[in-house]
Amino acid sequence: MNLSAVLPADLLPQCLPQHVAVIMDGNGRWANQRRLPRIAGHRQGAKVLKDLLRCCKDWGIGALTAYAFSTENWRRPTSEVDFLMMLFEKMLRKELTEMHREGVRIRFLGDLSALSPSLQREIDRAMQETAHNTAIEFNVAMNYGSRSEIVYACQQVAKKVEQGDLSADAISEEMISQHLYTAGRDPDLLIRTSGEQRLSNFLLWQLAYTEMYFTDALWPDFDRDEFHRALQVFQGRDRRFGNAKDAVTIAEPAAEQHIAVKTAALIAQLIA
Numbered sequence: 001m002n003l004s005a006v007l008p009a010d011l012l013p014q015c016l017p018q019h020v021a022v023i024m025d026g027n028g029r030w031a032n033q034r035r036l037p038r039i040a041g042h043r044q045g046a047k048v049l050k051d052l053l054r055c056c057k058d059w060g061i062g063a064l065t066a067y068a069f070s071t072e073n074w075r076r077p078t079s080e081v082d083f084l085m086m087l088f089e090k091m092l093r094k095e096l097t098e099m100h101r102e103g104v105r106i107r108f109l110g111d112l113s114a115l116s117p118s119l120q121r122e123i124d125r126a127m128q129e130t131a132h133n134t135a136i137e138f139n140v141a142m143n144y145g146s147r148s149e150i151v152y153a154c155q156q157v158a159k160k161v162e163q164g165d166l167s168a169d170a171i172s173e174e175m176i177s178q179h180l181y182t183a184g185r186d187p188d189l190l191i192r193t194s195g196e197q198r199l200s201n202f203l204l205w206q207l208a209y210t211e212m213y214f215t216d217a218l219w220p221d222f223d224r225d226e227f228h229r230a231l232q233v234f235q236g237r238d239r240r241f242g243n244a245k246d247a248v249t250i251a252e253p254a255a256e257q258h259i260a261v262k263t264a265a266l267i268a269q270l271i272a
């Protein structure tokens with residue numbers, strides 16, 4: 001049995017993030033360090049993403065959202081953009097059957113109309129075939145930009161007002177959320193690799209209360225041990241959602257175990 005398929009003993013299943021988002025940065029630098037072409041970094045990065053998806057499923061995390069290609073990434077050299085598009089299409093063709101068998105529900109977030117017709121076909125096929133799977137949700141942000149996503153959502157809502165179906169006063173946060181590409185649970189944890197500490201137009205609305213984790217590891221080196229470290233940090237955070245520290249209630253058993261883990265970590269620090 002692959003031991004890393006089992007949730008590490010120091011992590012509490014009740015306190016895991018249910019939705020993890022990743023900004024996969026550092027592919028180019030990883031390749032440069034090895035005197036390889038940048039595309040070798042992207043190829044390795046795709047393997048890492050595949051393993052992270054499996055790891056999330058193994059460890060009981062319900063959703064993974066990955067920033068694969070931003071609306072700004074078109075500015076890269078044509079050869080790199082072409083390679084990335086080819087990689088996305090190839091990965092979809094190669095991995096779809098296995099992902100479907102493993103119960104992955106795939107969704108793509110972004111303006112897909114700018115992608116090649118053959119990539120759009122693969123995307124449609126993947127979304128349709130896996131639409132009823134429930135083991136884990138895998139969202140791929142492709143030609144995605146958060147500001148334009150918010151503008152698009154506002155336009156949809158404004159149209160309802162224009163048509164007289166909605167009053168301006170009735171516009172709510174929930175309504176805007178439901179018109180975003182994500183239209184679901186916001187991420188609990190955002191991970192960005194390679195030492196950069198910014199959001200780069202990713203999920204600006206959805207990350208309002210998300211815990212951020214930045215690591216110097218380059219994306220192609222982000223393995224299960226790195227993910228384990230990110231989850232340890234996450235479980236050590238106090239999520240208050242704007243509430244006062246002593247007024248936050250978490251489910252009783254989870255709260256007790258949370259305190260037990262914090263105490264154990266403190267004791268470990270003291271005896272180290």
Ligand code: FPP
Nearest residue numbers: 024025026027028029045046068088091140
């Ligand atoms: C950023 O690193 C990475 C990207 C823009 C591409 C990410 C895509 C993958 C990992 C492939 C995912 C595959 C699928 C099927 C979704 P960078 O190139 O900006 O790195 P650098 O900052 O070191 O140059």
